[in-house]
Amino acid sequence: MENNELKVGIDKLSFFVPHYYVDMSDLARARHVDKAKFHIGIGQDEMAVSPVTQDIVTFAASAANQILDEQDKALVDLVIVATESSIDESKASAVIVHGLLGIQPFARSIEMKEACYAATAGIASAVDYVRLHPERKALVIASDLAKYGLNSGGEPTQGAGAVAMLISSNPKILFVNDDALTLTQDVYDFWRPTGQTYPSVDGQFSNAVYIESFSRVWDEYAKRTASQFSDFAALAFHTPYTKMGKKALLPKLENETESVKTRLLTQFERAITYNRRIGNLYTGSLYLSLISLLENSETLKAGDKIGLFSYGSGAVAEFYSVELVSGFDQHLKKNEHELLLHQREKLSIRAYEKMFEEKIDLNHNETFSDETPYAISEIKANHRLYRQK
Structure with a gap:
């Protein structure tokens, strides 16, 4: 078989979120707003919260550790961590994750x-590498900490965690099709200048750019590939909050048949099951939604095509498709993921605010205690030391 005939895609995937969360009803009461604004208006029920001893490195290592065995570790030639929550302007978090794993x-x-958007670019790079080196593997991890500040407009759309994906030839879960269509626009809908603690967001503009980007990308993708919505068993979207994808999808479905509308909207709800309980994972949001779809839909089957819409403010948007492999459902981690979510500790608003305000000072040596499998153990000589349990 020639390399260009190889089927390459996601062989294993999993997510990790920290041990703590806030109930959005509690947050609504504390912020003196109708809880329907959070549960219905933006479509969020719970929000992951991270302690100071956790960061994108520990999220990434924890997510990847769930899917890698020793053979995988011997075959991985490429480690990519996609993030907009970098802890260092120079050293890549992937270097630390590589060592921890x-x-x-x-x-x-x-x-x-x-x-x-960066995780999507990471997957494209990983797929290209494996196509050239079919006996090897690549690891792509989307890891982020979404924080906007207490009492800020973006507070209810925060979150934390990581999604890890092992890319290989002849994958056990899905093939990545070579049909991606990407759009780049230089806009300021969301940005974070170097040194600024929290992002700057033009909320209404950002929503509008997202919706317009999906419309433009889909129209061009459909034109170039002769595709229709009826070709897809389901769609998954980048999900900064769960209503966002639906706002983009509904206008495009106006002229579709009722059966297509019903199928795609029903699957959309399956694809946001986990996102409603976790919140915004930035680079990981689309791929958390993909996991949610695969693990919560009761109708997906081998050979089904799924469309993925990736969006990163600033802005880069992409639509591409994947195809499910026979037996894909035997390689998911639904039980483990549900247990992870079930075992989390609900924080009071006071405890959440205290945890939110805790900071690491690299200028002062300090030790920490955290029983999570991967955690920051010490600050020493102006850098973070990590413990692997």
């Missing part, structure tokens, strides 16, 4: 950034 030393480890 014990991946073979002769691997390329890099960090990628373009708001919430």
